[in-house]
Amino acid sequence: xVQLQESGxxxxxxxxxxxxxxxxxxxxxxxxxxxxxxxxxxGKGLEWIxxxxxxxxxxxxxxLKSRVTISVDTSKNQFSLKLSSVTxxxxxxxxxxxxxxxxxxxxxxxxxGTLVTVSS
Amino acid sequence: xxxxxxxxxxxxxxxGERATLSCRASQSVSSNLAWYQQKPGxxxxxxxxxxxxxxxxxxxxxxxxxxxxxxxxxxxxxxSEDFAVYYCQQYNNWLGTFGQGTKxxxx
Numbered sequence: 176x177v178q179l180q181e182s183g184x185x186x187x188x189x190x191x192x193x194x195x196x197x198x199x200x201x202x203x204x205x206x207x208x209x210x211x212x213x214x215x216x217x218g219k220g221l222e223w224i225x226x227x228x229x230x231x232x233x234x235x236x237x238x239l240k241s242r243v244t245i246s247v248d249t250s251k252n253q254f255s256l257k258l259s260s261v262t263x264x265x266x267x268x269x270x271x272x273x274x275x276x277x278x279x280x281x282x283x284x285x286x287x288g289t290l291v292t293v294s295s
Numbered sequence: 296x297x298x299x300x301x302x303x304x305x306x307x308x309x310x311g312e313r314a315t316l317s318c319r320a321s322q323s324v325s326s327n328l329a330w331y332q333q334k335p336g337x338x339x340x341x342x343x344x345x346x347x348x349x350x351x352x353x354x355x356x357x358x359x360x361x362x363x364x365x366x367x368x369x370x371x372x373x374x375s376e377d378f379a380v381y382y383c384q385q386y387n388n389w390l391g392t393f394g395q396g397t398k399x400x401x402x
Contacts, residue, residue, distance in 0.1 A: 221331075221339065221382055223391040234389040237296075270338055275350070280391025281329045281384060283350060285338035 177202045179271050179286035187265075187293050193258040197271030197286060198251075205229045205249045209278050212245060212256045214267040215288075223280050224269075227254055234280075261293045297321055297385050301394035307402040314370040316397045318383035323363045327387035330359055330368045333396075334379045342381075343368065373399070 183195035197210070204210060211226040225235040227245045235243050239258070247254040258265060268290050272282035298321040308314045318328070326346040331339035341350040343359035346366060356371040370377055378401055383394040 220395045221384070221393040223393070226389070236390060272338075275341065275344055279327075279386045280389055281327075281341070281344055281386040282339075283341040283344075285340075288338055 177273055177284045179273065179284060181269060181271050181286045181289040183289060183291070185290060185292060187261055187291060188295050189262055189293055190260055193256070193261050193265060193269075193291055193293070195256045195269055195271075195289065195291070196253055197255070198253045199273075200252070202273070203249075204247060204252050204254065207277050208273050209234065209280075210247070210254050211272050211274065211280060211282060213270045213272060213282070214265075215270070216264075216267045222267075224256065224258075226274070226280060228278075263293050265291070266293045267291060296390055297324060297387065297392050299383055299385055299392050299394035301381075301383055301397050303397060304395070305398045305400060307400050308373050309402045310375060311372050312402075314373055314377075314399055316368040316370075316381055316383075316399070318361075318366040318368070318394050320364045320366075320385055324385040324387035326362050327385055328359075328361065328366050329384045329386060330357075331382045331384065332377075332379045333382065339382060370399075 178200045209226040212224040244257040268288040270288045271286045273284040275283040328346045330343040333339045347359045
């Protein structure tokens, strides 16, 4: 059974960089799939942030591309998200997920999510 | 960017009744359309993909239809555990945009 677990600071100051890690168990990242990050502001809808393959190939949401970096560490079976220059609008629950098909942004395995609040 | 529009925003339904949720894409997404269910404090759960294929373990009372720009999720007989927010998502391209959601509440 594939399991994903997000971790990282729950509070980030404005203008700083948000950093989260997703640890994967039950499946080797090196075996394939574009692993994704999705976020959800409190009380609002879902927004796909970006996805990464074990080779390091990435796709990013154009609206966030200038501030987002997604990386992968196959030795630790985890992938990470960095979002720079954050503002209050970046306050959200951040999910990591694995897609149903190898290279889509449609996800069937999700982490439980982690709330990140941007505030001074 | 493909914009996904869901209607209605809120649907009030009695247990045992049928619920019909709509999702419209601003341009054709072929059959690359998924539906998710989300309950408070939980991650979304994939219900339907390919517009009409139920994901593993999803009860037969959930069905999806449509192609191109018009899609429908039908819950044939609402159970208590079905009251939740439902999102559609197009994955025809890598932007993977979601609709704003339809909340199905108890009437």
